Amino acid sequence: MSRETLRLVASPLLASLALAACSAPEPPAGEFPPVSHDAAVAEDASARDASASAELVPDGTWLVWNETSTCVKVLSTELESVTETLLLAKLESSPGGVVRVTSRACLIEQTPIVGVATSMPLALVETIPSTSYVALLGGTAPGSAYTTQRVIELWGLRLTEPEIEPLPKDASDPRVYDQDHDGNPGVTLVLGDGQCSMYVVQRAIAEWSGAVESATRIAGTGSNLTRQVVLGATGGFCSSQYQTRNPPGSARFALERIDGLHGALDLDTNHDGELDCAEVRAYGTAAFGPRAPDNARCVAGGD
């Protein structure tokens, strides 16, 4: 091999070695300045720890308060409606932190949209089937984690695969039944001051996670996904199938012990030894600090 040939083949190799001599270049500094957060939460946590020292005993009767958010598209604008739900729940604990929760709905209230509220008659609320699910309790001391599995609630329909089965779109679908016994398919919701009624089926899936706050209270946040299908209506805007969605991270919950044990409230106001939905409704939602609707929560994010 001649010297010229060697030079010919070696030149690009040397050039490439020079190019590759450096590893990756210095990484960019980025567009994000350092930030600091105030210590309010740490203060809150320490205050909580000081005020709550007793340990929680799950077994007993509790009141469950759920607050969820729904964004409804009206004339190309999304408006928020906040739903407050009160449920009466029995908690039974098992070894390993497993808690079985059996609950039934007592009250559902929804904030109005453009001045029109959707009311959930008691005939509807009291016929919602009771729900059983499992929660995991990381401990009994304040601060211990509390997490539920996905809680599925069906209105006016029976599904073989409650979580994934497509919802019926027609009242004649055999999975639809007259839950509130008013002669109409599914359940009947009343809009406004009796302006019109709509017959719907609904699937709500929620997950909750929080922490033990005291011996008588567990609280936290959650995510929920509710899908509703209008099967029929008496007319007017009840016939419309509005687009809805549940903004992420907007749901809250609290469990309050209400059977008078372990320092808890006793809501058995008629002293019959049983807690019922009437007593829960009389207690109401105000103690949980429900929030007002905020349409800013319905502003979509992301690319």
Place this chain on the structure above:
Amino acid sequence: MRPHSRHAAWLTAALSLWQAPALADEFGAFGAGARAAAMSGAGAALLDDSYAIYANPSGMAFGRPGLSVGFSGAVNRLTIRLAERPAGYDLPDLGASSPAVPSRYRLHPRGAESRAPGVSGFTVGATISAGVDWLRLGVLTFIPTTGIGNQNSFYSDEREQYFSNSIPQAIYGERLSTQQILLGSSVRPVRWLSIGAGLRFAIETKTHNDVFVPSQANNSVQYIDVRTENGVDTAPVLSAATRLLDDRLRASFTWRGELQQSLRGGNTVQINGFQGTPQYPFTQPMNLVSEHLPHQLALSAAWTQGAVSAAVDATWSQWSRYRDDIDQLAGFHDTVAVSTGLEAQLAPGSFVRGGVGYRPSPTPEQTGRTNYADNSTWIFGLGLGQAVTVAGMRLDLAAFGQLQAAVPRTHTKRARSNPPDCTDGITALCDELPDDTRNPATGKPMPEAAGLQTGNPGFPGWSSGGFILAAGVQISWRY
């Protein structure tokens, strides 16, 4: 050629669709065999031995049958450097009230630098004529020393913080260490034209496992039934080659179909305590793609004048259909890679080879949620060939060295005044802790949730570059 021979040739080509190659990323990255690797992947139209099965199967019918064995290895110095994280973007540690696993609990600390693994392995190839001058059948294998059937996966976004907490090479990392088995055939119906056809195939695993967790208190104990089936994904390969002007002009055209090595299925899980609820049992779907080879069209042309041959190759790759490790469309774009090579015969049986190529990266700048690391690459090759006679047999010895120099690149995550929450379909850098998150213990707003919280390994930016240095030897016997 007599008419019935010509018909037989076409029939053989059609039948060979049911045979042929398997995974080929090693050959795609460096070139198939010492000759092509020395020419930076160029010269498909010149190949006529078992290594042609990858680049141009039709070329086999122009060459003598033979047997070839080789060994190659690559030192992978492709490097990713992560920018230092600014303060205030970690997932906060609020004890039991933490709404997400705090950043300080990551199993692997986020290092300043990560490197891709090297690769080495043996190649074995052979072609036979079965006594028919116009017919060749061939096999070519690459057996990595790191093992056969390896399947690795990574998340391309913030989820990887819980695992390696780094950024892997999207294409030229673990995926290079994939075994290859290529089968092919070619026929030459007329003296100046050859056609080849075959199939590539990859391991396709289906798994379904039944899991029972007897105690919530001790999740490390599980009972499991495993059901795994291994099959193959197949992709066709078609090629045609011609030699004109007394074999001075050679050209070939090859189409390689898309191929995936995958693991799909899931687990059905029963947990004691969940019985009687819709989550008993629940399913955990699994869709992993450990190798994705795109559709490719490769054109090659070579001119031989005296003792010197020059070749130029161009390969179009349909990266826009690329599925990443978790079977998501990665948003890559199609590319055209170009390489040129020279081969000179210095003396009878003595060759020197060299080449230069450029392979553009299919990945766009990673300003959002994902971290697909890849660089455009200059490829420089150099090699020697020498014929020797041993015990009356002529053996061709070849060696190559190849340098792939990555064009340095930086990525900066784009800042947004209101980063979106991390949910399905979000492509921007996302907030793992929504701003309206409340402290579960107090119900009060959480100041730590304000603004952006992310454990994305690529935040706030990163750079990539470096090189791969490959070398190999090969011995061939033509008869």
